[in-house]
Amino acid sequence: xxxxxxxxxxxxxxxxxxxxxxxxxxxxxxxxxxxxxxxxxxxxxxxxxxxxxxxxxxxxxxxxxxxxxxxxxxxxxxxxxxxxxxxxx
Numbered sequence: 391x392x393x394x395x396x397x398x399x400x401x402x403x404x405x406x407x408x409x410x411x412x413x414x415x416x417x418x419x420x421x422x423x424x425x426x427x428x429x430x431x432x433x434x435x436x437x438x439x440x441x442x443x444x445x446x447x448x449x450x451x452x453x454x455x456x457x458x459x460x461x462x463x464x465x466x467x468x469x470x471x472x473x474x475x476x477x478x479x
Contacts, residue, residue: 397426405466408458438476
């Protein structure tokens with residue numbers, strides 16, 4: 391399995407944990423997902439990296455306000471979409 395596919399799978403699994411109310415466990419997994427996504431997007435276009443920074447800001451705002459469902463949506467849909475189009479294999 392490629393790093394991209396693995397990161398996407400981890401993002402979806404983490405989102406599922408947030409939806410189940412397992413926010414402590416999900417938050418620990420989220421850090422790993424973000425680190426992997428960051429490394430995958432290092433070689434991406436300037437626009438993709440800008441989108442990543444905005445997405446990261448939005449996700450961390452959800453975490454700060456304890457909006458676990460919002461954070462799950464950002465991770466499962468927006469982060470996955472960004473990785474699918476922007477990540478350099």
